[in-house]
Amino acid sequence: MGKIKIILVDDKVVYRNAIKTLLQKLGDVDIIAEASNGAEFLKLLGYNNPDLVFIDIEMPEMNGIEATKAALKINPSLVIIGLSMYDNKKYVNDLIEAGARGYLLKLSDNAQIFRQILRNPKAQVFFSKDISPNKEAEDNLKKTILIADDFENTRFVIEFTLKQAGYEVIKATDGLNALNYFDGRKIDLLVTDLNMPKKDGLELAEAVKRIPAYKSIPILLLTTEINEEKKVKAKQIGITGWIQKPFVIDKFLMFIKKALQ
Numbered sequence: 001m002g003k004i005k006i007i008l009v010d011d012k013v014v015y016r017n018a019i020k021t022l023l024q025k026l027g028d029v030d031i032i033a034e035a036s037n038g039a040e041f042l043k044l045l046g047y048n049n050p051d052l053v054f055i056d057i058e059m060p061e062m063n064g065i066e067a068t069k070a071a072l073k074i075n076p077s078l079v080i081i082g083l084s085m086y087d088n089k090k091y092v093n094d095l096i097e098a099g100a101r102g103y104l105l106k107l108s109d110n111a112q113i114f115r116q117i118l119r120n121p122k123a124q125v126f127f128s129k130d131i132s133p134n135k136e137a138e139d140n141l142k143k144t145i146l147i148a149d150d151f152e153n154t155r156f157v158i159e160f161t162l163k164q165a166g167y168e169v170i171k172a173t174d175g176l177n178a179l180n181y182f183d184g185r186k187i188d189l190l191v192t193d194l195n196m197p198k199k200d201g202l203e204l205a206e207a208v209k210r211i212p213a214y215k216s217i218p219i220l221l222l223t224t225e226i227n228e229e230k231k232v233k234a235k236q237i238g239i240t241g242w243i244q245k246p247f248v249i250d251k252f253l254m255f256i257k258k259a260l261q
Helices: 013-026 038-045 064-074 089-098 111-119 135-139 152-164 175-179 201-209 228-237 249-260
Strands: 004-009 029-035 052-056 079-084 102-105 144-148 168-172 189-193 219-223 241-244
Touching: 004 013, 004 038, 013 029, 013 111, 029 038, 038 052, 038 064, 052 064, 064 079, 064 089, 079 089, 089 102, 089 152, 089 249, 102 111, 144 152, 144 175, 152 168, 152 249, 168 175, 175 189, 175 201, 189 201, 189 249, 201 219, 201 228, 219 249, 241 249
Parallel strands: 004 029, 004 052, 052 079, 079 102, 144 168, 144 189, 189 219, 219 241
Antiparallel strands: none
């Protein structure tokens, strides 16, 4: 494997230099470009092909959240990690909703996390250990949610959102894979995409409801469709709710909280 090609985006040269020094100590990296704001970064993408981008949140001209949205339209497979001075829930949610793969606090000791990112940038969602959970997140720790979706980016956004809210998360890549988890283990809620291979969301829900131990489990369906016939069938099966994609994180969490009551 060759060097990991990285672009650093931050309006403070001192911080770009600090992260560059740290990354070069931790792994075999090539800092191929640097930018001082989001607009400059997007221009660099026109003639650079990075594997990984570290981007500041608060910058002039275009902030890191808007730049992340625009960059992932150009290159959907790009791994972007946000950087900030602030433990700000809105920043975290907005950045992850934009498609970033992590949120790191600049003043935290992130060496171990940087090492993990360089080893496998797509392995998980990365965020500083100093990002503080809220009380509601602490109250959610005993709830386990299974998410079933064949689209990796959707699983990633939902997993991060739920973990930030304090829930335990199990992931499945399709309906059949999800059904295998209903083997006696504790699952408090199923969140499933409607259209999936092997078993779609309605087929999965029907199969789960036939298992005595999970007959009463709440189930939320995610879909881009508005289909009255399928909504009627979902109600007959006993689906708890129907969430339209794309969803807003705060509203999504309200659906989750209500379904678990």
